Amino acid sequence: MSGYYPYGGGQPNQPPPPADKGGTALRTVLIVAAIAGVVTVVAGLLIVFRSPEEYGLASNRDSLALRAQPKNTGQPEQALFQAPANVPPPLPQINPAPPMLPSTPIRLVVKRLGINAPIRSVGLAKDGTIQVPPSENHNLVGWYRNMSTPGEVGPAVLLGHKDTRTRAAVFSRLPELRHGDTIEVKRQDKTTAVFTVGGIEQASKKTFPTQRVYGSQENAQLHLITCGGTYDRTTGHYTDNVIVYATMTSSYRS
Structure with missing residues (x-):
């Protein structure tokens, strides 16, 4: 007999219960x-x-079929501009404004898309392609300084990212622009050039319409460029470009 008493009371010398x-x-x-x-x-x-992709879990970068307009706006979709590469860019049904003197662009405003972004000058990369703004700055637009300034005669080219590795970027909604929408570029000389959208194009990077985007023009034009199409994991790039063509239709003092 052990004489063991458990805490809380009990009978002395009671054997433990059998194992269950x-x-x-x-x-x-x-x-x-x-x-x-x-x-x-x-x-x-x-x-x-x-x-x-077989289970409906592909990321946005895996399948980015671009539309001219979102499906749920209650408005009909706008057809994307399509033409051979040597065809001039589409123009809005309005008379162009007289070109202004050159002045460095400092800010891009697109009220329809909620864009209000600073502009940085960019040049050519070592491989001969146009530089793009740093990917870590999602709200920065690049102006290709070897072309016209916005408002000056000729095409002015602005570039922006569609997205970064973590979020949407400044030109993510570019395909939502419609024929007749306006774009404003604020310039260093305290003037603002107002451009009217004539059309939007989605083109494969393999058949980029170089002449239409960079060719000489008689009036002041603005071309916005971003990525589109499908994200290719092998190359780390999108397959297409989305290009917005706009013509300067007015200007005002900022």
Whole structure:
């Protein structure tokens, strides 16, 4: 006899209760079943992540079919401009304004899209392509300084990112612009050039309409360029470009 008394009272020298072998076996079965369930779930997730498009989980960068207008605006979609590369850019049905003297652009405002972004001058990269603004700054627009300034005679070219690795960027909604929408560029000389959209084009980067975008023009034009189409994981780039063509139709003192 041990004379052991458990805390809280009890009978002296009472033997411990017999081991519950059935309960132990049941707990073992439940633990094994739980482990098997976790393994099954993990295996299923691995299959889905390897082929996300088959399960409706592909990221936005995997399938970015661009539209001229969102489906749920209550307005009919606008057809994208399509033409051979040597065809001039589309013009709005309004008389162009007389070109202004050159002046460095400092800010881009597109009220319809909620864009109010600073502009930075960019040149050519080492591979001969036009530089783009730093990807870490999602709200920065680049002006290609080897072309006209916005408001000056000829095409002025502004570039912006569609997205970054973590969020949408300044030109993410560019395809939503419509024929007749206005774009404002604030300039260093305290004037604002107002441009009217004539058309929007989505072109493969393999057949980029170089002449239409960079060719000489008799009036002041503005061309906005961003990425579009499908994101190619192999190259790390989108397959297409979205190009907005606009003509200066007025100006005012800022």
